[in-house]
Amino acid sequence: MKKYTASPISRKRFLQLCGSIAAGTAIAAVSGAAATQAIRRRSADYFWQIDPSKCTFCGRCEKECVLTVSAVKCIHANKVCGYCDLCGGYYRANVKDLNTAAENLMCPTGAIKREYVEDPYFEYTIDESLCNGCGKCAKGCNSFGNGSLYLQVKQELCKSCNECKISKVCPADAIRRVARGKAYMLKDA
Amino acid sequence: MKSCMKKLIEILILILLSAAAEAQSRFPKPDFESGYQYPTFSYAVPGETLWSTVDVILLAAMMSVTAWAVIRQRRRTPVFIVSIISVLYFGFFRSGCICSVGAIQNVILSFIDSSYAMPLTVFLVFILPVIFTFFFGRVFCAGVCPFGALQELVNIKNFRLSKAVSAALGIIPWIYLIFAILYAATRSSFIICRFDPFIGIFRMGGDAGMITFGGLLLVASAFTGRPFCRFLCPYGALLSLFSRFSIWRISITPSCISCELCHNACPVAAIRPPYENKVKERRRDGVKRLLAYLIFLPVMALAGALAGRMASHSLSTVNKDIRLYRQVAQNEVNPRDIQPVDVEVFFSQGGTVDELEARAAKIGADFKAYSTAAGALIGLVVAITLINLSVKRTRKTYEIDHAACVACGRCFGYCPQNIKHQRTNDMSKKDSIRVQGVGK
Ligand code: SF4
Ligand code: SF4
Ligand code: SF4
Ligand code: SF4
Numbered sequence: 001m002k003k004y005t006a007s008p009i010s011r012k013r014f015l016q017l018c019g020s021i022a023a024g025t026a027i028a029a030v031s032g033a034a035a036t037q038a039i040r041r042r043s044a045d046y047f048w049q050i051d052p053s054k055c056t057f058c059g060r061c062e063k064e065c066v067l068t069v070s071a072v073k074c075i076h077a078n079k080v081c082g083y084c085d086l087c088g089g090y091y092r093a094n095v096k097d098l099n100t101a102a103e104n105l106m107c108p109t110g111a112i113k114r115e116y117v118e119d120p121y122f123e124y125t126i127d128e129s130l131c132n133g134c135g136k137c138a139k140g141c142n143s144f145g146n147g148s149l150y151l152q153v154k155q156e157l158c159k160s161c162n163e164c165k166i167s168k169v170c171p172a173d174a175i176r177r178v179a180r181g182k183a184y185m186l187k188d189a
Numbered sequence: 190m191k192s193c194m195k196k197l198i199e200i201l202i203l204i205l206l207s208a209a210a211e212a213q214s215r216f217p218k219p220d221f222e223s224g225y226q227y228p229t230f231s232y233a234v235p236g237e238t239l240w241s242t243v244d245v246i247l248l249a250a251m252m253s254v255t256a257w258a259v260i261r262q263r264r265r266t267p268v269f270i271v272s273i274i275s276v277l278y279f280g281f282f283r284s285g286c287i288c289s290v291g292a293i294q295n296v297i298l299s300f301i302d303s304s305y306a307m308p309l310t311v312f313l314v315f316i317l318p319v320i321f322t323f324f325f326g327r328v329f330c331a332g333v334c335p336f337g338a339l340q341e342l343v344n345i346k347n348f349r350l351s352k353a354v355s356a357a358l359g360i361i362p363w364i365y366l367i368f369a370i371l372y373a374a375t376r377s378s379f380i381i382c383r384f385d386p387f388i389g390i391f392r393m394g395g396d397a398g399m400i401t402f403g404g405l406l407l408v409a410s411a412f413t414g415r416p417f418c419r420f421l422c423p424y425g426a427l428l429s430l431f432s433r434f435s436i437w438r439i440s441i442t443p444s445c446i447s448c449e450l451c452h453n454a455c456p457v458a459a460i461r462p463p464y465e466n467k468v469k470e471r472r473r474d475g476v477k478r479l480l481a482y483l484i485f486l487p488v489m490a491l492a493g494a495l496a497g498r499m500a501s502h503s504l505s506t507v508n509k510d511i512r513l514y515r516q517v518a519q520n521e522v523n524p525r526d527i528q529p530v531d532v533e534v535f536f537s538q539g540g541t542v543d544e545l546e547a548r549a550a551k552i553g554a555d556f557k558a559y560s561t562a563a564g565a566l567i568g569l570v571v572a573i574t575l576i577n578l579s580v581k582r583t584r585k586t587y588e589i590d591h592a593a594c595v596a597c598g599r600c601f602g603y604c605p606q607n608i609k610h611q612r613t614n615d616m617s618k619k620d621s622i623r624v625q626g627v628g629k
Binding site: 019034054056 | 217218219222227228233234238284286291292295296299300309319378379382392394396430433435436509534537538
């Protein structure tokens, strides 16, 4: 009888050893599995981008980003733009007078700059410091114009969240990760 | 009625699709005569690759320093410095993502979803602290983790919670971990990232609710050690497993005089005082107790599994596709004039109810399986906690519970024996230098 009760310490040590072996094996197994995976799927996608062909400009990008001012901004693809006088992204639909009074403009923050180029063309530029990513202009441009205004995640603002919060509410499933090499999905690229 | 709706929707889709196809060519490209040049914008990617390499190197270096400080030097000062660097660099400068705590989810996702490729740095950020913990105890938690470091730095007082309360609250990290795995494995959500209380503080902005919660946690951690680490952190739960079986580890000063000072100083109640178990258990009773456990554990697991299975329907609401499916289904039964945005977009993109239904059914089945497993695990965790609470073991000396010890090194500064030891060590070092100097 004595023999069995004699050494609680060595039993503890033994359990400890078993645990250590199990823990070590677990680490080795997970590392091994991850290594084989890394070999199988080479390039890892890292940056969040909006697929411009999917986005429906629902407006959630403005509200859902974890940043106080969304990392999503409007981008203008000049090479796609028609340089229209009557811009569907600049003016609201059915405005009475085509002047730059705020109630006529699509952009709630006045972030779109309009500049005369030559008859009948106007150049539109986004002031990113004002843009809040609401996508109103992009929606207008896509329904009445060439769709040269669109929304995109700006990498220098984006925190590259482990899981982009917007991606979980985007109705169009437009937000996905892209590889480091091509961190922007551009319309005129 | 239903088929009529479907027809209508199909026609709608066709119209929308043709409109979308036209969208690019409504207005021709202007040909400028004034020599207008298209402006060029550069969309440069910040040096993210560089930074993530720096992250990994710093992570390993800071954990090595901590291990050296707490195991070889038995001093807290280096840990304190590491904490400050961590809060400034990992916390405020790098502002959170990716962190080791959240990386659990990426690892799980990469094993489940073959289309998800996990960046190597993310894996290293996950596995390095685990490896270090396996070798040296929770040196990551000591001060390298910005969350732990932040709580540690604001801690001034150390009110104790009763053993039962801390044991009960201590179940939460395990449940959190299990749910995080459940939701990552079903590709639903990264809940650790979503409910991160400190990232809003580090980013100085964000979800108001989470920032408030983070602020409250910090206030709490001023008065009791690391509430987030002890009662919430899922990674801490995982690390505690590896720490329990770590190879080299922090120890009580060998010449301990049982003064109790370290016990009072430990912020996470990891030092257990000596205890004499008066009730001598007979062998027969011991066997009986063991048998009772052997029945109790599976019963709890089974109960948990059942509960998990029953909850799987509501648990799956977190999944986006399931939510969409339920909305669409509701819309089918009871069509509204103005459809919810998600439903509208779903149809406008050419989605069909059948395809969505199949997808939702598959995810639902996944949820059923995973929730059952999760429930069983939670049942086991609860059972083990209860058993641990009921078992009393004799301890002859002060002992460190390595699962709980976060290797912060606070106890070293309180231990009179340790201080004495270090003084004499320092003296002899100085002496030997002086002696050498004289010798020259
Ligand atoms: S949430 Fe999706 S659809 Fe809505 S604006 Fe953002 S990317 Fe576009
Ligand atoms: S990854 Fe984060 S910061 Fe970037 S757009 Fe998404 S929510 Fe905003
Ligand atoms: S328990 Fe979690 S939050 Fe606390 S230090 Fe460890 S990893 Fe960080
Ligand atoms: S190092 Fe000492 S004070 Fe810190 S957690 Fe471990 S036992 Fe407690």
